[in-house]
Amino acid sequence: MKLSVAKVREIGPILRRLFINTLFDSTFMQLGILIGPAFAVAVNLQLVIGTLISSSIALGISTGVSAYESEMIERERKTIELEKALFREMENTEITENYRSYAMILSLVNFATPLACCGIIITPLVLSSFGLLSVSVAAWISIILAMLIVFTAGVYFGRYAKGNPLLKGLRMVGFGILAFVAGYLIQIWIV
DSSP states (O other): OOOOOOHHHHHHHHHHHHHHHHHHHHHHHHHHHHHHHHSSSSSOOEEEEEHHHHHEEEEHHHHHHHHHHHHHHHHHHHHHHHHHHHOOTTTHHHHHHHHHHHHHHHHHHHHHHHHHHHHHHHHHHHHHHHHHHHHHHHHHHHHHHHHHHHHHHHHHHHHTTTTTTHHHHHHHHHHHHHHHHHHHHHHHOOO
């Protein structure tokens, strides 16, 4: 699966979009899970950690498979159009092999993104399980880390779009806070 710079440029925009979408999805999902330990008096830390990990794996599988399948469908359609234009079969050519490589790369990145976010966000909770932090403090540090992830992604978006990186980062944090507050209000309403 050797890709040249030109080939990477071809999938770069797709990879960037899918990565950022999955990054936000996974971070906001994990923020929703962190609401419980941030405000609860008694927390089953193993349950929270297990929920974060299992949800991240499930989201990774979901986004990885959907990225692979949707990319293969798009590439198959392009191959059919190319075959019609060239009046020849394209199966087992460099073009179709590249399409499979692209889909696999996109899939792997989308699978790994929620796991990487989880690895960052879960660290304070793991430290809490060793008695190094209280659960509440660990949960708030995890929430801050989640906000830093979306802020960093927003700054990247701002730079890439040649806009205001700080403003874009703060806007993304605003959406993160909105998701957190919505989850908090739902939790209050249910409990």
